[in-house]
Amino acid sequence: MATPQVQGNGMLSREQLLHLFDRFCFLTSQPEVKKRIADAVQDKQEAVAVTTAIQEEIFLEMGIDPRYGISCLGKVSTVYENDLDLVIQFYKFIGKEEIACDEAELGPDEFSKRMLGQQKLQEKQLEMLKYMRKFPLDDQSAILDKIHQQMENANYESESSILSTEHIQGINVQRKASPLFMPR
Template sequence: MASATQSSGMLTREQLFHLFERFTILTTQSDVKKRIIDAVLDKQEAVAVTTALQEEIFLEMGVDPRFGISCLGKISTEYENDRDLMIEFYKFLAKEEMACDEAELGEEEFAEKKSYQQNLQQQQLEMLRHMRKFNLDDQSAILEKLHQQMENGNYESEASILSAGQMEEIIQRKVTPLFMPS
């Protein structure tokens, strides 16, 4: 007799954290990497393999795979106020993207992209460190400008950076009135 699988409600935090951790472990294993690469060489989508991998993890957890995948699409709304879970969810998405890129791009191009991403993250970290020097109102103004810049740049990676000079300029404009009444 087959055991029942969960197919309703929403996945719990614990279930999601388990999925994220298990997926991270599996995608670092050479046999799983080879499975994704072989699929790409066979003209399949890498994401189809990572999705199948997630479905296998759901089965291990006693969760109906289609239900589990549908829950992933609801995380942002169901857990929007759970900062820790959302951080892990975005790490999970990044890990899936990296696993696909590694299979699709080849060693050299993947190494270049990974180096670029690390450099970009370092610049973002420096920007955040500099931004912390400002009061909360100024930080909000900087983040609003950054949001506008990202929207205008179609959310391209380069649009996610403001230099120290640009931040200073945002603060100056914020506190400098355009005209002074007499």
């Protein structure tokens, strides 16, 4: 009986990567897989070790050497830098892995609270962006610069990505009153 050929060189194809991303997303949404990750965390194992093992199992299903497959994941954003859709799917895959780990580490109640907090933050960010669009592009640029500065000062804490409407108006008034501002 011949052993099946296992891919172990070159780079994974776009189709192989998309299959991995879809399969991983499906598996980590299943209750038994969530329990597997949570049980490992209870046993003092790293959640990411379990999610990596799940990825390795998917690679085996696909006929790909798991070590090779994992090593290819580290190269996706450079090898496929011109394939924006694939890179976006890759970052969604990474995000899904982080969510699976957080859910296992935090437990259902704390995880639900965190997700609700994230949703509220995103809603505030969306409202702020909608408000910003009322301003000319130069003003929008100044607002984004202020947000960037605020985030740097707060060590990139999520809440620092929000400016109130009053703060935004203050930036625009200050910028327009500044003698350094020279319209183009």
